[in-house]
Amino acid sequence: MxxxxxxxxxxxxxxxxxxxxxxxxxxxxxxxxxxxxxxxxxxxxxxxxxxxxxxxxxxxxxxxxxxxxxxTDKDMSAYEEVTFEGYGPHGIAIFIEATSDNNNRTVASIRHAFSKYGGAMGTTGSVDFMFNRRGQFIVKQEDLAGKDVEELELELIDSGLDRIETDEDETSFYTSFEDFAGFGPELEKLGINVSKAELVRLPTHTKKLSDEEVEEVYVLIEKLEEDDDVASVFHTLDDSEEGV
Incomplete structure (x- = not known):
């Protein structure tokens, strides 16, 4: 009990x-x-x-x-968007997006996490080329009821749609970085409710590891995500369940 x-x-x-x-x-x-x-x-x-x-x-x-x-308070300290790059255990590339009002604090915290959990913090541009920046609009399946996804794809191509991915619970609409801001209103015009929209970095290639190695990488990722300044962590680990 x-x-x-x-x-x-x-x-x-x-x-x-x-x-x-x-x-x-x-x-x-x-x-x-x-x-x-x-x-x-x-x-x-x-x-x-x-x-x-x-x-x-x-x-x-x-x-x-x-x-x-x-x-809107003029006295509020302004946060800045900052990014960090590096490698986790077993050569997994990691890209971090953060918002910080004290860059020195954030840099020290990120560097400590990399060093303590088997990674190495890199310089600007060291892994950025391994990711494509895309807009992602997530729509719950119930909010697409009665709509044909293939027809939506044709309707939205001119609005910047890159591709659509669908699973059991959600459908993700991806756009280029440049089309991100204007794509949401296009979905609104079609009566589609977006549950979440954000800019993401999709890896151009991924790397498969053993279960034990995956755990080592996730320890670092989790420690980075625990940092209050960190907004998103992207990586090149293939964490799918198939083919391990």
Missing amino acids: GRAFEYRKAAKMKRWAGMAKAFTKVGREINIAIREGGADPDYNPRLRLAINNAKAVNMPKANVDAAIKRA
Whole structure:
């Protein structure tokens, strides 16, 4: 009974920590979006996407409003988008996107994680060429009910659609980096509700490892993701279940 209670308590704490991390990430997205394009989502596509992402992680409206207010406060320290590159264990390339108000702190933290968990922090451009930057719009399958995906593909090609990937629960629409900002409104015109939209970095190739080696890589990735400044971690590890 005691162990079960402790397990549930630990699971709840982990969920809360994950929620706090998601809220922090969205808050910084809102901050950067407002600094770049103003506080009116009707005229700021990036802010509109950030607000939509807030809904996707169940961020309360009061928290969203507070984040917008903080972002428009002239006294608030401005966050900057920064990136880091390096290699994890077994030659896995890793690209990190972060938002920071203290770059020295963030650099030290990232370098420490690489060093402690079997990786090596690289210089700018050392692994960037191994990734393609794409826009990703995730739509839940129930929000596509009654729509033909092949027809949607034809309709959206002129709007910058790169490709569509579908699984049991979601469909992802990918665009080029340049078409990212304008693609969301095109989906809105078609009555498609986007559950999440973000810029991602897709590896041009991946590397397969043994189960034991995969665990070593994930230890580093998890430690990087735990950093409050880190927004996203991309890698070239092939973590599919087939062919191991």
